[in-house]
Amino acid sequence: MESFWKGAGAVVLAVILGLALGKQEKHNAILLTTAVCVMVAGIAIAYLSPVVDLLRRIGDMAQLDQQMLGIVLKTVGIGMIGELACMICRDSGNGALERTLQLLTTGAIFYLALPLLQQLLDLLQEILGGL
Protein backbone atom coordinates (compact mmCIF):
# COMPACT_ATOMS: atom_id res chain seq x y z
CA MET A 1 0.00 0.00 0.00
CA GLU A 2 3.07 2.23 0.05
CA SER A 3 2.57 3.31 -3.55
CA PHE A 4 -1.00 4.47 -2.80
CA TRP A 5 0.27 7.05 -0.31
CA LYS A 6 3.01 8.08 -2.72
CA GLY A 7 0.43 8.54 -5.49
CA ALA A 8 -1.89 10.60 -3.29
CA GLY A 9 1.06 12.73 -2.15
CA ALA A 10 2.21 13.22 -5.73
CA VAL A 11 -1.24 14.47 -6.77
CA VAL A 12 -1.34 17.04 -3.95
CA LEU A 13 2.23 18.10 -4.77
CA ALA A 14 1.37 18.48 -8.45
CA VAL A 15 -1.63 20.67 -7.62
CA ILE A 16 0.53 22.99 -5.51
CA LEU A 17 3.37 23.09 -8.06
CA GLY A 18 0.83 23.63 -10.86
CA LEU A 19 -0.49 26.66 -8.99
CA ALA A 20 3.08 27.88 -8.48
CA LEU A 21 3.71 27.69 -12.22
CA GLY A 22 0.69 29.93 -12.70
CA LYS A 23 -0.83 31.21 -15.91
CA GLN A 24 2.47 32.19 -17.52
CA GLU A 25 3.66 28.59 -17.79
CA LYS A 26 0.28 27.02 -18.50
CA HIS A 27 1.65 24.48 -20.97
CA ASN A 28 4.20 23.25 -18.41
CA ALA A 29 1.44 23.01 -15.80
CA ILE A 30 -0.59 20.84 -18.22
CA LEU A 31 2.46 18.64 -18.86
CA LEU A 32 2.97 18.34 -15.09
CA THR A 33 -0.67 17.27 -14.70
CA THR A 34 -0.24 14.76 -17.53
CA ALA A 35 2.91 13.28 -15.98
CA VAL A 36 1.24 12.84 -12.59
CA CYS A 37 -1.92 11.38 -14.18
CA VAL A 38 0.22 8.87 -16.09
CA MET A 39 2.23 7.90 -13.00
CA VAL A 40 -0.86 7.50 -10.82
CA ALA A 41 -2.60 5.50 -13.57
CA GLY A 42 0.49 3.24 -13.62
CA ILE A 43 0.05 2.63 -9.88
CA ALA A 44 -3.67 1.91 -10.36
CA ILE A 45 -2.90 -0.57 -13.15
CA ALA A 46 -0.27 -2.27 -10.99
CA TYR A 47 -2.96 -2.71 -8.32
CA LEU A 48 -5.32 -4.14 -10.96
CA SER A 49 -2.84 -6.83 -12.02
CA PRO A 50 -3.85 -9.40 -9.33
CA VAL A 51 -7.53 -8.64 -10.06
CA VAL A 52 -7.01 -9.51 -13.74
CA ASP A 53 -5.19 -12.71 -12.73
CA LEU A 54 -8.14 -13.62 -10.50
CA LEU A 55 -10.57 -12.95 -13.35
CA ARG A 56 -8.53 -15.24 -15.60
CA ARG A 57 -8.57 -17.98 -12.95
CA ILE A 58 -12.34 -17.61 -12.52
CA GLY A 59 -12.66 -17.79 -16.31
CA ASP A 60 -10.65 -21.04 -16.32
CA MET A 61 -12.78 -22.49 -13.52
CA ALA A 62 -16.00 -21.57 -15.35
CA GLN A 63 -14.47 -22.92 -18.61
CA LEU A 64 -15.10 -19.63 -20.38
CA ASP A 65 -13.66 -19.02 -23.82
CA GLN A 66 -10.29 -17.31 -23.24
CA GLN A 67 -10.71 -15.30 -26.43
CA MET A 68 -13.94 -13.78 -25.11
CA LEU A 69 -12.37 -12.97 -21.75
CA GLY A 70 -9.47 -11.38 -23.64
CA ILE A 71 -11.91 -9.13 -25.52
CA VAL A 72 -13.48 -7.98 -22.26
CA LEU A 73 -10.06 -7.23 -20.74
CA LYS A 74 -8.93 -5.34 -23.83
CA THR A 75 -12.12 -3.29 -23.68
CA VAL A 76 -11.32 -2.37 -20.08
CA GLY A 77 -7.79 -1.34 -21.09
CA ILE A 78 -8.98 0.81 -23.98
CA GLY A 79 -11.65 2.38 -21.77
CA MET A 80 -9.12 3.27 -19.07
CA ILE A 81 -6.58 4.80 -21.43
CA GLY A 82 -9.32 6.63 -23.38
CA GLU A 83 -10.82 8.08 -20.21
CA LEU A 84 -7.39 9.19 -18.96
CA ALA A 85 -6.62 10.95 -22.25
CA CYS A 86 -10.11 12.54 -22.26
CA MET A 87 -9.57 13.91 -18.74
CA ILE A 88 -6.25 15.46 -19.77
CA CYS A 89 -7.90 17.04 -22.83
CA ARG A 90 -10.74 18.38 -20.64
CA ASP A 91 -8.25 19.87 -18.17
CA SER A 92 -6.33 21.62 -20.93
CA GLY A 93 -9.57 23.07 -22.34
CA ASN A 94 -9.63 21.12 -25.61
CA GLY A 95 -13.28 20.15 -25.83
CA ALA A 96 -13.16 19.13 -29.49
CA LEU A 97 -10.20 16.80 -28.93
CA GLU A 98 -11.96 15.29 -25.92
CA ARG A 99 -15.10 14.53 -27.95
CA THR A 100 -13.05 13.11 -30.82
CA LEU A 101 -11.14 10.87 -28.43
CA GLN A 102 -14.40 9.68 -26.89
CA LEU A 103 -15.59 8.82 -30.38
CA LEU A 104 -12.34 6.96 -31.10
CA THR A 105 -12.60 5.01 -27.85
CA THR A 106 -16.22 4.08 -28.58
CA GLY A 107 -15.30 3.00 -32.11
CA ALA A 108 -12.37 0.88 -30.90
CA ILE A 109 -14.54 -0.79 -28.24
CA PHE A 110 -17.29 -1.58 -30.78
CA TYR A 111 -14.65 -2.97 -33.16
CA LEU A 112 -13.27 -5.21 -30.40
CA ALA A 113 -16.75 -6.34 -29.37
CA LEU A 114 -17.71 -7.42 -32.91
CA PRO A 115 -16.93 -11.15 -32.33
CA LEU A 116 -19.09 -11.06 -29.19
CA LEU A 117 -21.97 -9.43 -31.11
CA GLN A 118 -21.52 -11.98 -33.90
CA GLN A 119 -21.77 -14.85 -31.42
CA LEU A 120 -24.87 -13.27 -29.86
CA LEU A 121 -26.47 -12.97 -33.29
CA ASP A 122 -25.61 -16.59 -34.09
CA LEU A 123 -27.15 -17.69 -30.78
CA LEU A 124 -30.32 -15.67 -31.43
CA GLN A 125 -30.55 -17.14 -34.93
CA GLU A 126 -30.15 -20.62 -33.49
CA ILE A 127 -32.88 -20.04 -30.88
CA LEU A 128 -35.32 -18.39 -33.29
CA GLY A 129 -34.57 -20.93 -36.01
CA GLY A 130 -35.44 -23.74 -33.61
CA LEU A 131 -38.96 -22.38 -33.01
Add this chain to the structure above:
Amino acid sequence: MDIDLIFKIAAIGIIVSILNQVLARSGREEQATMTTLAGLVVVLMMVAQKIAELFDLVKSLFDF
Protein backbone atom coordinates in the same frame (compact mmCIF):
# COMPACT_ATOMS: atom_id res chain seq x y z
CA MET B 1 6.78 6.05 -8.44
CA ASP B 2 9.16 8.69 -9.68
CA ILE B 3 8.48 11.74 -7.51
CA ASP B 4 11.67 13.38 -8.83
CA LEU B 5 10.01 13.79 -12.23
CA ILE B 6 7.36 16.10 -10.72
CA PHE B 7 10.02 18.31 -9.18
CA LYS B 8 12.03 18.29 -12.41
CA ILE B 9 9.05 19.45 -14.47
CA ALA B 10 8.14 22.15 -11.94
CA ALA B 11 11.77 23.32 -11.75
CA ILE B 12 12.07 23.54 -15.54
CA GLY B 13 8.77 25.45 -15.63
CA ILE B 14 9.92 27.97 -13.01
CA ILE B 15 13.37 28.44 -14.63
CA VAL B 16 11.84 28.90 -18.08
CA SER B 17 9.33 31.36 -16.63
CA ILE B 18 12.09 33.46 -15.03
CA LEU B 19 14.24 33.35 -18.18
CA ASN B 20 11.22 34.32 -20.24
CA GLN B 21 10.55 37.34 -18.04
CA VAL B 22 14.19 38.46 -18.06
CA LEU B 23 14.58 38.10 -21.83
CA ALA B 24 11.22 39.75 -22.54
CA ARG B 25 12.07 42.75 -20.33
CA SER B 26 15.43 43.18 -22.04
CA GLY B 27 13.74 43.34 -25.42
CA ARG B 28 14.73 39.87 -26.69
CA GLU B 29 11.30 38.55 -27.49
CA GLU B 30 12.51 35.97 -30.04
CA GLN B 31 14.98 34.43 -27.61
CA ALA B 32 12.29 34.35 -24.91
CA THR B 33 9.98 32.47 -27.24
CA MET B 34 12.74 30.02 -28.17
CA THR B 35 13.56 29.43 -24.48
CA THR B 36 9.92 28.68 -23.73
CA LEU B 37 9.77 26.31 -26.70
CA ALA B 38 12.99 24.52 -25.64
CA GLY B 39 11.69 24.05 -22.09
CA LEU B 40 8.42 22.71 -23.46
CA VAL B 41 10.19 20.19 -25.71
CA VAL B 42 12.41 18.95 -22.84
CA VAL B 43 9.42 18.42 -20.55
CA LEU B 44 7.40 16.87 -23.38
CA MET B 45 10.15 14.29 -24.00
CA MET B 46 10.16 13.35 -20.32
CA VAL B 47 6.39 13.00 -20.23
CA ALA B 48 6.29 11.08 -23.54
CA GLN B 49 8.65 8.49 -22.04
CA LYS B 50 6.29 8.01 -19.08
CA ILE B 51 3.28 7.75 -21.41
CA ALA B 52 5.07 5.05 -23.43
CA GLU B 53 5.79 3.14 -20.19
CA LEU B 54 2.10 3.34 -19.22
CA PHE B 55 1.00 2.08 -22.64
CA ASP B 56 3.44 -0.85 -22.40
CA LEU B 57 2.09 -1.68 -18.93
CA VAL B 58 -1.51 -1.61 -20.16
CA LYS B 59 -0.61 -3.69 -23.22
CA SER B 60 1.11 -6.35 -21.14
CA LEU B 61 -1.65 -6.50 -18.52
CA PHE B 62 -4.66 -6.59 -20.83
CA ASP B 63 -3.11 -8.92 -23.46
CA PHE B 64 -2.87 -6.58 -26.44
